[in-house]
Every structure is written in C-alpha cells, then in structure tokens.
Amino acid sequence: MMRERFISGYDHFVLPFMVGMIFVLLWCIIGVIKIMVQLERKDRIKVYKSLVNPVIMGKNVRDWFGDCLFHVKLWRRNKVLGYMHSSIAFGWFMLIVIGHIETFLYIPERGGLFYYPIFFRYFMAVESTTLKGSLLFFLMDFFLLVVLSGIILAIIKRFRSKLMGMRRTTKLTLLDRVGLYSLWAIFPLRLIAEGFTAGVGGGSFLTVPVNWLFASILSKPENFTIAWWAYSIALGTFMIVLPYTRYMHIPAEFFLIPLKNAGIKVRRPRKGYALAELYSCPSCGVCLDACPMSVDKAGLKNTTVYYIRQVKRRNQPRALAIADKCLMCGKCSVLCPINISAIDLRLALRKQQPYNIEHDFSYLDKIPNEALTSAISVGGEKVLYYSGCMSSLTPMVSQSVQKVLTTAGIDFTLMDEQGTICCGRPLLLSGRTEEAKALIEKNEQIIKESGAPILLVSCAICYRIFKEDYDLNGVQVMHYTEYFEQLAAEGVIKLRKQEKLKYVYHDPCELGRGCGIYEAPRKALARVANLVPAAKERKESICCGGSLGSLTLTHEERGRITENSIRNLTANSPDRIVTACPLCMKTFSRQSEIKVVDFAQVIAENLVEKEKEE
Amino acid sequence: MKRNVLIIGGGPAGMEAARRIRDYGHTPILIEKESRLGGHLAKWHKLFPEGESTEELLTSLTADMEGINYFTDTNIVSINKLKNLYVAIFSNGISVQADAILFATGFSMFPAEKKEEYGYGIYNHVITNADLEHFFNTGKDPRIKEPKVIGFVHCVGSRDEKAGNRQCSKVCCATALKQACEMKELYPDATIYCFYMDLRMFGRKYEDLYLNAQRKYGILFVRGRVSEVSEDIDGRLVVKAEDTLVGKPIRITMDLLVLMAGMSPCVENPKIASMTGVHIGEDGFFMPRDLLYRSVESHSKGIFFAGAATGPKTIPETLNEARAAAMAIDHYFKQKA
Amino acid sequence: MIFQGKQKIWSDYQKEIPDDHWFYVRSCIRQGFFPGSEVAFLDICRNKLGKDFFETEHHTTCGGIAYHAEALPQETMMTIIARQFALMGEHGYKNYVCSCITSFGLYTEVLEDWRTFPDLEDKIREHLWKSCRRELTKPEYLAHASDIIYKFRNEIAAKAKHRLVNKFTGEPLRVVEHIGCHYSKMFPSKGVGGAEYPYVLAGMIDSWGGEVIDYPERRHCCGFGFRQYLVKANRGYSMSNTHKKFESMEPYKPDMIITNCPGCPYFMDRWQYVIAEQTGKTYGENGYGIPVFTYEEVAGLVLGYDPWDLGLQMHQVAVEPLLDKMGVKYNKKDKYKGSGGKILKIPEFPMNIKCC
C-alpha cells in the first residue's frame, strides 16, 4: 500500500516542469487553432467529417501507434534506428501512461495535477508491497530501462550514425542541442531521482540497486530533492525549448496524422496543412541520404530538412533558392518517416515566386487542331499515340513504339506527328499552375476530338500530367510500359529472350514514385533479357539528374547527380541500362559508358515477327 | 661528311630547325635580318591558349645554340645554284656554300594602316595586336589611357581579298581572346567587345579560352566586321559595325580599338623566290611540293620550308614543321650520299 | 587625330591632273540648283587662271540619274557617255572634266568597265557609230571640276580677297567638307586623297585659311540616293540621313559646309529647312542654319565675287552670317534682284529657321 508523503501534494521543484508543461500545452493549442483557421473552408469541413468517420479514425489510431510510437517505417529501414526511436517514444509514452494509472489507482484525487503522475515516486511512500504494486514498479523500471537503452543508442548515433544506416545526419541548431541534451538528461536524471527516493517511495530492479549504490557512496542520501529538482528542470527545459526544436514533431505529428488521413494537401507554403508538416519534421535527416543532390557536399543544404528549417525561420531568399534547386524527384517524401510532402511544399513556394512573366498562350487558340494533328475524329478502337515534345530529340523512342504497334497489328494514330505543344508538366513544375491550364486545355481538346479510347504515352513526364491533371472524359491513359506488358501478356506481341544479356531498369521519377509504375516495365523486360537489380531501385531509385523539376541546378551539378545515378544502376554490371523516359535516356546517354536504351527500343528489337513465327 | 645548311630566318622555325639539323650532324648557318633572334615571337608577351610566357619559350629555344653559326642584322644578297650546291652571299659580305637551304622566312604582319577605315596611324586610340603586346611587355603606350570601352577587331587584313589576303591568319581569334582577357585583368571595369566574323577556336584548349573569356572575363562578342571608325569631338572612337546576329547596325563609342592584324606573306618572298626558283602561291606564301604529304619540301631540290613561310601557323605547328624539315633535310643528304 | 597619318594617306592617293586644255561638261541638275556655280567655275578658270576650258552646246546629260534610278539600261547609258567622249575628241581635247559627281562616278565606272571588258567597249563603239556616226575617243585624263579647283587652290589663295577666317575673332572658320559619294567611294584611287579621308575639299580649306572638321559621320551620304528622294514616300529616309550628319557635326559648331556634288549641297541646304519646320531644330548660331556651299561658290567668295552674282540668294539657309564673318561686302537690297537689276519676287520666309 502507499500513502502520500506530503499533505500538500506539492513541492517547489515541480515548478520548472509545470511552467514547461503549461507553456507547451498553450503553444500546441494555439498552433492547432491557427492551422485550422488557415485551412481552406472545404478542407476544414473535410477534417471535421473525417473525425466522425470510423474508417478514417481507425486509420488515425493505427498511424498514431504505428508512426508516432512504434516508428514502423524506421524499423523497416534499419532495425537499430527503429528500436532507438520506438524505445524512446513508446517507452516514454508508457511511463506517462503507467504513471497515470498509478495515480488513478492510488490517489485518484491527485489525478488532475499534471505533475503528479510524473513525480509520483517523490510524493508517495510505500507502506507495504503488493503484487499489483510490484508489477507497476517493475513496469515503470522496465520502460525506464527501455527509454534509457534508446537514449544510449541516440548518443551513439550522434557520433556514429553509420551504425544505424544513416550516412549523414542533420546539423543541429543551438536550441536543437539544448533540447537534445535536456532530452538525454531527463531519463538518467529520472533514474537518479527515483533511485534516491527508492528507499522511501519504492522501486524495482533498476531503481532499488541505484538506491543501494547511492546509500553506500553518498553520505547524505536525504538530499534527494536536488535530484528531483534536476529532473524537473530537465523536463521543464525540454518543454520550454520544444516548440523551437525538432522535437516539436512529437506533438505535431500527432495532429498531422488525422489531417493527412482526411486527405488534406499543401496549398500554401507555410500555412495550414503546410504548417502542420513543417512542425512535424523531426529533422531526422533521412532525406539527406535520399536526396540525389547530396552527391555534392554543397547540395546537402538544399535537402528537405533544411528547406523546412529555412521556411520556419522565414528566410525567404534561402527558402526560394532551395525550392528552385530541387529536382522534384520525390525520393525524400517516399523515404520520410512521416511522408512530408516535400514537392508540394516547394511547389507552393514556387507558385508564389514573383517571376513576373505574363505568359501569353493565346497563340494556341489560333492554331487549328488540324495543324497539330491528323488524329481528328479517328474514333473506333484506335490507339492515340502521343510521343511528346522530347521525342524529336529522341526519335528512336517514337519509332520503336510505332514499330511495336504496327507489328502488334494495332490501329493507331500518332497524335503529334506535325509538331506538338508541351504537355504542361514543366510549367506545372515551375509553379505556373494557371498558365499550364492553357496547354492542358488545348491538348485535352485534341485528345477528346480524336475519339480514341486509349491514349498511349511514351514520355513519363507527359504521362504523369495526363494522369493527374487532365480531364479526358474517360479516355484511358496508358504508359507504353503498361501497354506493351499487357500486349505481351495477352500474346498479342511475342518477344524473344536474350538469355546472355543483363539489363538494369531505371525507374524514372515521374513514372515510379510519381505514378507508382514499377512492375509493368520489369515484367516486360524480364521477357527479353535477364534483369539485374540496381543498388537502389523502385521507390528508392535515384533521379537521372536531368529532371525538369530543378530550375537552378547547373550543368555541372546535374552531371555529378547523373554520374551517381549511373553508378547506382551499374552496381551489378549490367550490359545495358533501360529507362522509360526520354529525358532520363538523354541525360544518361551523355555520361554513361554502357549503352542506354529506351524501353520501347528494347521491346521493338526483340519482337518476333508474326510471319517468321509461322 | 658534314654538310652546310643555310637557314633563312631566325624565328622559332629557324631556331628550332637549326638545332635539330646540328643534332643530325650537319652544320646549320642561320641568318636573321633583325638584330635579335626570335622573329615576331620575341615581340610577344604571352601566348595562347593558356598565357604561356614567351620569354620562357624563347629561353628554351635559345638555350642550346652551340655549334650553330648565326648572323643577325643580315640579309640575303644573292643565292646562286652550282650543280648540287647553293652559293649565298650575305649583306655582311660573307658568302657560304650550302648543300641545302631552309626557308624559315615566316610572315609579315599585315600593315593595319592599309585598312584606312579603321584609322590606324590616324586616330589616337587605334592600335594593333603587336602594339598591345609591346604594351604588355613595357607597360607603356600613350594611346592606352584607362580605357573604359575596348574593342578588338578580328580579321584585319585576313579573309579580305580587297586587302590582298584571302587566307585566314589562324592565330588572331585566339590571340584576340587572350589579349581581351589580359586587358580585362588590367582594367577590370572596362567593357570589352570582340568583333568577329567566325570564331575559329580550333585547337586544344582554345574553346576553353573562349568559354573563359565569356564566363570569367565577361567579354562581349559581336558577330560582324567593323565597317568604319571615326573620332568624336572628345577624341573617342566611334565604331560602327553590323551585329549580323541581331541583323542591325550597331554603334559604340570606345576608348581603345585593337586591330588584330593578320599574317601576310613575308614581303621578301618574291625576291628570294626569284633567286632560287621556288614556287609562290597566288596567296603570296611559298608553295611546298604538296600541301599534305610533302609540306616541308619545295619544288627545287635541296630547298625546304618550315613555319609560316608556307602559310599562317601556330607556334607548335611551326616548331613541328621545323623538326620535320630538319628530318627531311637529313633524309635528303642520306639519299644523295 | 594624328595629322601625319592623314598626310601619308593623302600622299598615297594623288592623281595626275593636267594643267590646261580641258573639255568641260556641265551637270543637268546643278544648272537649276546652283546656277551661279558653273558660270563662276568657268570664269575663274578662264579669266582668273587663264586656262583653256572648252564647252559645247551639243553635250547632254550623262544619263546618271536615270541609270541609278534603274530607268536606263547600262548599254544605253554607256552609249550616251561614249557620245560625250566623242564630242571631246572631235574638238581635239584629251582632258575631260565634268561638273557633276554622279557623272564623274559614272565616267570612271564606264572607263573601268571598258578596261575590264574590252568587248563591251567594242560593242559600245559600234552602238555609237550606228546611232550617231561618231567615233569614240577615250579621254586621257578624267577629272572632276573640284579636282581642278584643288589643283589651283594655291593660285586662288594667292589672289584671295577674303580668306576662310573669322574676321571678328581672327580664328579660322570651322568648315565641314562633304564629298559626294560617287567621287571616290567606288574607286578610291580616282579621287584626291582616296575614299576614307578625301583631300580634294580639305586641301582647298587648308589653302584658304579654314579649319577642317572631322566629325564622326563625315563619310555618311547626304541621303539623296536618287530613288530615296525621287519617290516622295521615301523622302523621309533621305532626310534622315542628312539629319544624322547634322546631329553628328553639331557639337563642332561648324561655320559652313563645302560640298562637291550636285545633290549634297542642295539637300543639306533644303533639309535644314524641313527639319526645322518638323522638329523645330536648327543647327547654326542664333536660329540660323549652317550655310552650305559648292566649292565654286567658296572659290568665288575667296576671289571676291559678288555673292549675289554667285547665286547665293538661291540658298535656303541664309548665307549672310557667314559673309559677315568672312568680311564679304554685299548689298542687302540686291539679294533678290536678277540680272540687270530686275526685281525678283521675295520668297516667303519659314517659321522655324532664320533666313535673313
């Protein structure tokens, strides 16, 4: 049994903690209100609705546990890293929960005090031991040990991050350091404080031995209040600096999850949902290794974590510079433990860029559709093939596609035989959303007028915008990798396999991470050659460096990114690099020592002609 | 047996050939009309493509002159052929019997004053590439006074049939860019224009020179030949040209105009040719037996060419030709024996 | 400007000009533009210098204006010129001198053409014989009348009554010399001093005490350009060229302009009025224009001819300020009197350019 040691249930040492606690609570409440107010009306309604939707709520609970406490994604990435994060998060969470359980079990009347469950051991004295009490003591010590193990790993990571699969970690700000050291200090101090009081307040396998140790070494173990003061100050310091450190992600992510699950997207660079994302960034530095630009040491400062830092600091010029530099390959978002929408955040800022260009696409209206395409009212079962503006620089792609289609006996029309206007994706990527509409509308008009049921696209960049931003009245948009795989699977085209050849497939950013097409090209390629994996592939594939996403990367910087990407692809010494985007091909071809070919070319080369078959 | 080789011209070609001929075991006799060996090279400050020092190159060329008889301030008075020998009389009264003669007579600078419209010798701030090198060497030229706007006119007397030189002088594009960069280093605030017809940056590192001129030095390029130059009331130069890429005439007021005088055939070529019967092309340069395979041999037995005597050449080309000519002469002697 | 450099060029471009016995042909348009000039020229040559200058009423236009306006085929033009030459030969002369720059250019061109293509000469000889029954005799020496004045510039200076010196300040008058394009731009070696720095007028100015102005657009055409002026819609283009020259010479504050071409003095004179009326701008002192003269008129003034006898009242830009500077005596009342004291009509005066 337990009893309160002090009638007041209060000691001055709780003050630092209380100040911190109240400060951080107020901060969070204001923050939540601010974000909700900044959301657009329809977004806000969406959020409210999601909170009463059991499916979404279920998802929220799952994500809260999975992401905030157990860090499932980090586990998948690296076990030690995962353990480190989840041990601290979950362990701490459990200490708080069990602390509350104890409080409610033994002194329910003190349950309303913030500090009570935290400093429970100080205020209570053990009178007799019960099984329940021992179990709780055991659990408390156990989770403290869990947290302490995490802290030890964290300290090790600070100095040897490679052990946890991270080549680089973020540079900490001064406040980050204060937060970090106070965080490191909290749990050892708690151990010491609880160790001091373990003789009175009770303890278990961890705290009791500490108590013995202190009793044997220190002359006056009664002065344990100093230790509790230290513990409270560490907690208070941590919470006071919390909003200004990366540890803000702990409360912010909790709030971000329901917003994300409600389907809210970034609209403005630092308001509303973006603000929630900005505070949710834990500065873990996963994006440092993910970013293709980090091949250059100087490129590191352009990664998402630093982008977020600059935006939070309201350093507009730097933030703009970083936003413009980004290749928009999306790899950091995919690897990010909280999937921060790095591209959208930057795009939102790009949209605000005062470029002062008044685009005038009125000339598009003056071009009769007939002048652009012969595919007018072709209708029927025809396939409309759009080769894209880049195809004039990589004629092999469109020729190969046409060869495959012809061999397959498919009735098709080349949409842009007589020249093409841009699909609009580059404008979109430059943050010129409104301007891109003019191009989109013109292309939509042509595609719809053709009456063809399938739009076949050989450029990954065009494909993405057709998929995401075009309204085509049900015209099926297919990337040629999907389509050719379908034709091969259905037996419409027959392919011969070159057993001796090793190919590696490069996932173009826009196709893979952008549209989630990873398997179709692989399946098709496996029909014609042996596919060897790249060192990193699928969603971890490295951008070729040619991306239209970046506005400011120099030729030389791009060159180094390309070099790194090629190194990644050639890890298993393939005979050829196959890509499914004309821009990747153009970029790789400039620097690659081994031959770079387009997917369509590979398929076309290995077609078994029907007559020969017969 | 030792044979005498008369080398006419003490520029880089003549000097290099003399040493090589000596190394083959023959006796070179080198004559130079100027008071110093080195030819035009000796008047230059630095060389393209990377600003190599002329002084260093000259030092290497003159480092080992042992066993080479040379006469400066000396001209050829006459050359006569006797069977297998040539007898040459020099202006200093000496006469020699030579088993072979090497013409390393080089080129003459195109007289820039012939392009009257540019006003060389008439306007106060018009100089030539050679004048500028002299300025780089000495730091003195009254015509260069803290210029704010500088122009370089390419192809002065090159690719200009009316000026009597149809050929491209080959070295002026690179020289102009080199000099433009040097001027920019001296006068960082100056705006520098290069007026070119084609930028012929054909050699290794030349394109880098071009890129550097653009990126590092901010030299501006105008594709168009300067049509006329005038002086305004302040004595500054009013330069007119067409920017053929814009398709409009342009006018700029400048403080200094550098004329890239090209390479003309050496003025003494006709005289020497008449003494020996070697051929002169319609462009005025000596004509080798053929332009590809026997580019250092003449139509006359025992007479050879090296360097710019047979057309505009860069320094490395000239030096290589000098070596090739030495080898050809040695080969000629061996065949004769 | 390095004077020695210029002198060197001048010495490179000297042409041989015989002393005496010239066959003189007039210009068609100068008769109307500056009727006093050719009379003064002949008077100076014959009476002041005592030379033999022959002219015949049978000579015609050279056909230049029609030729340059593409209204006359080359062979026709050549035949006309061949006839002029034939007239010279018929009268026993070998030295041909013309008053017009266009003609001079054309004669030079034709002689060069015949030299380069002798067949063409034969053909023209035949044409001439068939059409006029005349025998072509090519001149031994071809000169422009300004070459003659240039040659005798020092003799004229010796007889000078007035010099090109500002009598109020004692300073030399600042003189712009404008050479007709066809004088030497086509064949630099046929003009005194070449094409870039012609000396023919500069030499007169030097001898008569003036100071030559070298302004940036000194080479520029006056803008006449035949077709540009002849088609009214294009006249703005013609005037723009003159305008460009005046803008360029303005900072030098020239006192006068001397020309040796029929069109140039006419247009440089008249356009000053049009420019003033259109833009309000005048280039001379005190709202006057810059007076433009033919070399004969200047020679006449230097030799002390009466300005009204020289036809200076035909100028648009008032010449009086210059006459005052030179110290030339003139009677204001006689300005608009014709020969024999007959009162001619006094013209209307423009608004923006001061004329008297």
Next chain:
Amino acid sequence: MIDFGYSLTPSSTIEIDDADMSLFDELCAVEPDAIKCMSCGSCAASCTAGVFTDLNLRKVLLGLQRGCEEDVLPQLKSCMLCGKCHIVCPRGINTRHLILSICKIYNI
C-alpha cells in the same frame, strides 16, 4: 509644323552607348551563364513554342546584350518552359531558369 508628307525615319542603329545595361548586369549576377551563349541557335531550332511564334532565345539573349530589350522580351511570353532548349544547349546553359530570371529582372 508643316506636313510635308514625309518625316524623319527612326534610325535602326543600335546605339550601345545609350543602352542601359544595369538590368543585364543584374541578370548576369544571378545567371552568369547569360553571357556563355555562343549563338549556335540550337535553342531556337528545337523550341516547342518557336514553331508557332517568334520566340527565339538566342535573339532574346543577344537583344538583352545590346540593350534592346523592348524588341525581344515580348517573345518570352509564349515560352512553355518545356526545357527542350536546356537539353540541346551545347554550353549547358540552364535556359529555363534563365528565362524565369529574365522575366523577373526585366519585369515583363
């Protein structure tokens, strides 16, 4: 003023002396590659918008260098930022950002 039926025609000469190059200098500070162009014309030849309009990046760059921005800047309005010029530029000039910077600095 008298109407003569004709008037002075403006000169087509580009007066470099009068050109205000301060904006161009500003551009070069942001985009040092602006003077790296060697006028090969690849950009204009491959331009998607240039097929339909007078857009010609080579001419734009030259025009800016000669201080005749008014003549050339309107061309940029039809640019689709598709980046083909970037791909073909032999000098590796980042043409897309160059265009955006031109628009920003010249405020078209």
